[in-house]
Amino acid sequence: MNETGGKKSIGGDFVIPVAALVFTLYYFSTIIESPWTAQVAAFFIGAILIALTLLFLVKSAIAIGRGQADLGMNAVIAPTGLLATRLGLLAITAAYLVLIEWGGFTLTTFGFLLAAMLLLNRGQRAGFITLFALAVSLGGYLIFILAFETRFPRGPFEELIQAAMQAGI
Amino acid sequence: MELQLDLYGPLFLHTLSYWWVIVPSIFLGLLVGAIPGFSAANTIIILLPLTLVMDVEVGLIFMVALYCSSRMGAGIPAILVNIPGTAGAAATPLDGYPMTKAGRGQQALAMSFVASSLGGLLTTVLALMTMPWLAQVGYYMHSVEMIVVMLFGISLIASIAARDTLKGLIAGFFGLMIGSIGADHVYATPRGTMGFLELYDGVPLIPALVGLFAVSEAFLIIEAQSILSRHSRDLLKTAGWSATLEGARIALARWWHITWNSIIGLVIGVIPGAGASIASFVAYQQSRTYSKTPEAYGTGHPEGLIAPESANNGVTAGTLIPLLILGIPGGATAAIMLVVMQYHGVIMGPHLFSDRPDLGYGVFMAMAVTYLIMSFTILPLSRYMSKVTLVSTAYMAPIIIAFTLVGSFVPREYMFDMALGLVFGVIGYIARKTGYHVAAILIGVILGPLLEQYFLRALKMSEGDISVLFSSSLGNVLWVALFVTVLTPFALDYKRRRRAAHG
Incomplete structure (x- = not known):
């Protein structure tokens, strides 16, 4: 109110x-x-x-x-100055949910984190954000999918790594 | 079954020698407990192949340590970022998060760790001493008694509604209505499902929890660069070990509060089908009702944090009692333990304590040792964990959204559940911005279907006779206790106002 x-x-x-x-x-x-x-x-x-x-x-x-x-x-x-940012974040989140089914956890999470963090930082520190988003999504992959075999959505990246591991690469 | 007190000392030392299993399990449990969607049960299922090849004793200690620490882990994000790791920690942020926002996150974590460890340890010892009697509780708790226990939890909505009664009650009843979605319990008629097959089993709890707390919080925190004010940031940055020690001191000074609420958790944990969420809501409600300062609850009051944390750790020992003595698992994790034990040829029941006392009593001893080790290993971490709140919201919010929404996918593997998490997020965001308490909505979502289930069961068994609700002696005692609990705040408030009026 x-x-x-x-x-x-x-x-x-x-x-x-x-x-x-x-x-x-x-x-x-x-x-x-x-x-x-x-x-x-x-x-x-x-x-x-x-x-x-x-x-x-x-x-x-x-x-x-x-x-x-x-x-x-x-x-x-309120605050009205943030309305566009908030709606933008909502749109990116909705896109994340649509794309994760095909893109899998790692790739889609990387894309989501990159887009959302750039939006919230108003495009600044793009290099750091790219590396940070990459580290977080890869960290999530290593801990939850590779180490604990958690049932996260799988996509091309996960399939590729699994195929490479099965081939002994 | 007789108590074998002479066995406890050597068994304690023997269990202590398995510290190398307990310590990593504690850290794993803290991690999975802290992320919504990852429960101890899920993790044990994931690691089942590993558990099955372990020696039965090692496997059991591993599962017990993971179970205990995940309970404590669920409270960490609840305190620091207003996101309960499991439904059992849903009452924790009510007072834990306001403490964090005031720059007292480190102190709040220390309080939570002491309340959890002490509550868990105390109820483990109590469970060891009173197992044969406590195991009988399940026999006396029928549908009628369970209805009253549920109403104890639901009456917390009234407490939450104290600041704006109408909005609080609307939020609570909206939650109860959402909780009624799904097939009815007798004829499986779909109700309010909007045509989604995924809702026939009812509204899944994790997406509701993730949306109402985590997603809505992420959209709220982006309004500032940090979740802390400048003053709170300075306070946290300069806080040394004294904040941890002060938190521990505050919790220890309330030892009676920890005892009382952990016993509530123990008794509720013994009842099959009840669980940590009910225990923590009931404990919070009880704590507030009988407090001398009920108006301080919800503003960062230590007792409002200690009550749910000691209760949900008290549940841990409680859920294992019916498993070990009757072979009836009191919860999901206990059910998986049953599977592992049966795989190893261990038969649950009273004979377990005479045939394999090392396992029967060993479960509780593993629990006691875990809580002891946790109190020494986790307490110092509060200083470092609380620093998470210093991270800019521009980085924190996207991470919260991504990991919690994916967490809501894990239990059922439905993409639908992730979308449902976002829908609950929007509801939670609007609710928070307009003064409707999300905890009141969640209480309705969690307890509504359970209440309906027991209510219908009671009515079916009595062939529609509503007087069945007052047909049992224990049930009537509980009804009286419920009315006393609901009316006491009004009586105390009246007394306080009269005293103030008379100077």
Whole structure:
């Protein structure tokens, strides 16, 4: 919750209750014809959640009506100077999740770390960041995949090293 | 089964001679405990071929040391960067992270290490002394009693909601609603799954934990160059060994608090199906309820850190009791230990203590020795570990995102779980920015499905008769204890206000 011009900006405060309300109504639609065992706990919890959400909405509407608050979204987007960076990081993270299935852990993590660190450092110290991202992703590969054989997503790099090791190179 | 006190001394010394297995296992356990998605159970599974070729005694000591240290390891990122390594450490950042932000990370780590070691050691000794009786606890804990235990944990939502009741309750019930996703426990009817097959088994915990805590934290910390203020950075940079010693002193001065909460952990650990997350939530809630300064909880209060850490380490000894005495594993790690023991031809049950006392009692002795060694080896590391918080957020945030999201892939190997981690991250970010507590959401996600499961089981067995909830003597005692616990803060608050009004 932020304050602008003496008024509290409470638009952001609605996101969670509205999401909860929408999800609860959707959930109810999936169990409406189910046996009572599937309904009992959800209807009980959902009814309380709807009541709490409505209470919150009424309370907020009164505050807005009295001129004590407005529907500004400052709480979520502040600091506004960082909005582009934050959205950029979100986009890079989403791309990481899409690409890791094909690229595997090591290559994709290297790319993600490089892009994200360059973004957060505003393009400065590119050489150091490249080496650091390489060291972290290779370190992750050595510890988790090679040493502990953890079930990380595998891709061309992991396959290549495995093939080389099997060939005794 | 009789206690063989004369055996303990030589067995302790014998176990101590395996320090060369225990020390590396401790460091491995700390590492896997600290990364979300890597539990002791996962690591033991990964290293199963190695465990099976080891001598049974060495293998057992290795698994026990890994198990104990991973519990402690889970608290380290929870304190330093607000990211619990496992769900069992989800209550740790409530007070641990505010201490770090105030430049007292080293002190907080020392407190956590002392509370964990002492709590674990104490409950191990207690378990050794009371095994035959504690093993019976599982027999008395039926669905009705478990419902009340779950409600103890869920009532923590009300405590968290104390600062903004409406938002706290909305967050908690939203979590309970999310926890209800998945097939119902009787007819397997899919509910709220949005068509994703991956959600039929319910919402996986690791992506929820990773998203709500780690990913949201990573997006928050980039707002500044460091997670510490300038003053806190200076404080941490200049902190010498005195901060570690002060942390240890603060924890030791609260020895009664450690004892009480580790016993809560021990008893909850004995109950099959219950676990460290329930124990730590219940312990935090109990600690806050009976504290003279409940308003200090959530702001970096030592007791708010000590309670969950001693409780989740108390669980460790508890989960092994039903395994050793009844052959019923109390958790995932205990189940894997059962597999390894059976592979070596060791039969679990009361006979284990007469046929192979070196293994039966040896498990607890390995635990005691691990906690002893841990207290000496880990405590000095708090000074160096706390320096992690000095790393710039421009480097820390991407590493947190990459490794925790991949960690959420590990348990089920679904790409979907990584995406789910990001979705929870967005929910967690918005929740934090707008004053909804992510811990309240997580409590709902963890305890909601368990509560529903026991509730439905009780109703099915009573053929829909709701009065079954008040049909057992132990259950009724627990109900009374629950009401006392929920009402006590209000009574104490009323008393405090009256005293203040009268000067």
